[in-house]
Amino acid sequence: MRVTSVLQVADAAMWKELAAVLDLDALLAAAVSPLEREASDDAAVLAALHGVGMKPLVRYAHRGSDEVVAAKQVLGQRIRGLRSEVRSVLVSAQRHARDGVARADHAWDPEVDGDAARILMGSGFLAPDVRDGAVVAGSFRLHPDLPPPPDVPYDFADAVMDETEDLPEPSVRLIPLLSDAASVAAALQHKPARRTHAGTVGKTDARALGRQLADEDLQTSGDLETHPRWGRALAALEALGAVSLDPITRELFVDLGLDDVLRGTAEDAVDRFVHKVVDHDLHVVVPAVRHALRQAGPGAVDELVFYELLGEQHRDVLFPPWWRDDHAIYPNPDGGQPRRYDQDGWERVERRMVKVVLKRLERLGLIRRAPGVFAGTPDGRRWAGVDRAPPPPLWVTSDLEVVVPPDALTPWERFQMERLGRCVSRDVVDRYRLDRTYLAHWLSTHELSEALDLLHRRAPGVPAGVVETLTEWARAVTRLVLVRGVLRE
């Protein structure tokens, strides 16, 4: 198999049109279908086409969403066929994993669960974690298409109490921050920016981002890092690991995996964000806190009772114990003096770690804390699934405008919207204008049907003329397509 590029036309008659202005045989290889010819030197093909005023859409070959769902279903069936002890090791690995990587000593006991781990590796569910050509000892990659593990059946009902008066107001809003991060990410995709050697985004690029973001202040100041809204959003993207810096061009680019972080509901996006930014060895506690908030509803959680219940019900939330000589010990990969996995250990080790998690969640604006009690903030309650009012609709009008009221879009939908439409103003509502250029950008990584799904899902109606216009634009934009990353024999 080899990777190549392919030039596609929408209509075979277009070859004649191209031949009228270009020497096709010099640029392209033989046809692979009536509508496709291989383009081994795609840079030369692009240059030649631009030279005669033609601008093909450049896409990368990718799997459709249906293919991903199908792959997950197949894996799900295979998992159900595993023995229960093997399955529980897999589930433990999933719960402890972050960014698809699990540390073995946190996820299973190498002696007791060693066979199960080997079966999982043999079946392709786990694989050694290879970075820069070297295997990272004790670290394993999970198959990317694994269905999520079952929820842990926590029960913190006994910890629920009324809110106390000393619970402070939240000072941070996480969901709007994620939404803004989505906007900045989309803006960077439209208009890449470079960091100067001082480490800041250059003023010209920052002003260009300001135009993308429809922010007059940023357009004027050119100072992204100190901007109270977009600077924080960029920082959030960096905390997510969603932007990278090309060391040579110094260009910031958005990781393709950002979609996966933001995908789904706002609650899902918050949850993934939290798991990413909380310390690697602590994030596994996060679902317990989320569950407690859900059970507390509009009330609060007695922190002391919460710790007790957590220890009683799922002591192994942070560390599955290793069994040596009939004693439960903490994971001991270095083979040193083992530490007993007892109540004293819980108090000294895990409970302190859980406290750190609560602190992190407080700083993220998901909980409010007072001595002995914590409660959800509005964002935290939403994350926990408490009292979720339906979002207001957005409106799509025949003049190709999309009007987005507050809270109408999840962060993932915001990311999609900012890639699909040009933001023309941000105020109480945000207004976007659908245009051909943005649609072309969209089509380089997505299908038109996904754009229409987004609009139909969120708006009370999409004018037929808008659908027709987008369809027409898509047809015009995809008349000529250069597809990169195509696998051929």
Added chain:
Amino acid sequence: MTYVPDNPLIVQSDLSMLLEVQSSKYADARDELLAFAELVKSPEYVHTWRLTDLSLWNAAAAGHGADAIIETLHRYAKYPVPASVPERIRSVVSRYGALRLVQDGEFLRLESDRPLDLEEVRHLKPVHDLLGDDAGDGVRVHPRRRGELKRLLVSHGHPVEDLVGYEDGDALTMQLTHEAQDHPWSLRDYQLAAVDSFATGPSAGSGVVVLPCGAGKTIVGIAAMVRLGMRTLILCTGHVALQQWKREILARTTLTEDDVGEYSGRARELRNVTLTTYQLLTWRAEKGAEPAHFGLFSEANWGLVIYDEVHMLPAPIFREAAELQARRRLGLTATLVREDGMEGDVFALIGPKRYDLPWKQLERQGWIATARCIEVRVPFSDADRLKYVRSSPRSKFLIASKNPRKGAVLEELLARHKGEPTLVLGAWLDQLEFLSRRFGLPLVTGKTPAAERLEVFDRFRSGEISVLALSKVGNFAIDLPSAAVAVQISGTWGSRQEEAQRLGRVLRPKSGDNQAVFYSLVTTDSREQEIAERRQLFLAEQGYPYRIESAS
């Protein structure tokens, strides 16, 4: 106040507002907003309004106070009203009436209860030159400078409440008839409301009425003229429009031919009601000379001056309009937006907007036809596509615009609408001439003599001909009420209003299902298609979305 989902209005800090059409409170909110906000656009689902200085001054002129306006916003707001908005409203509204122009013997006096405001305007250089000596608590102003002073002050954010009043013109007795062309008629409710808004109230007698194409602005002008009962000068956009006005005046009033004169290139009839054109008034014998016919404004004791299509008022006439401040003035238009941004001058020199009615409202009430807008995509032939691909960017639009395959599409549309009164509108004379010969269509262009034009229009109105081709002369001011179908075979780059004006040709109400169709033929995958999309946005904003058909 937090989120109130049932409320329909979203107020933004930039003073724009969004009104949710599907809300049960939409109609009530809309009716209240009309008093103090501009409707910017009205597509489906959500209409955009804006609070402008002019709209707030208009409201203040009509007696609406800042507190009432703010209360209305709060009452209908879905989200908290940004704090800056009430502040801004109070600041703008308070400016109206802060400066007043009053009679002071044979002169005028500019005065204010706020000495700082007066001081501020005195130091504005262009304003300073128009002001005279101190006079009591104010400043003397020569009557001839009344209009220019108001215009300059508005442009600097200082509207003037003009309390000087008007000079009555020569009285003229006339009535509206109850029959026109053997059909009974009467003013429609909205037309009566428009006349009332102009002619009654404390600041009556000057202002602009905004009504969509086909809604009967001419009737409003005539009714206002009859209500005031004074000698009237009417300024029209061209000879055809002039003839239409004359025809309507004679049909709908008790005035006779002797009462109604034409002051144009053909005739110089100075009568009780005199119709003239902007072109004539701005005509100069040689470059740099004064317009030769400006004296018409002062040749008779006019009681009312009507400016038809006031959004097109040529700039030189503004200067003369400034001289007519002592006369009552009525502006008529389908849209107050000017391409040169001189809406503020219209406010200062003609008067505030007195009446406005959205297109779609009139359509719902059946007063204008329900229109479908359809873009027909016409592909090139292979040979023409190659020619297009090889041509320069500048030529591409022209080649696409004149795509020969449009002829076949036109033929198909004419067959589809056989027997229905149809207008074929185009931008290129050679294209129109070719199609006129091919299909045997009468053609009216700028070169067609006026008499011949009128004759062709009469034949179209009578039904003797059912299809008529028009060049850009068909863009505005032609009254062909029976036209039910318009086929635009090519458009110019022009302003978006060209598209709207062309649509307006078919919006007069029809018998039967009261439907009209507007086709725009556009070559697929071409520069013309891109330009067409921009033009169509204006219509979409008014609630006329385009559907797309592909030519077979």
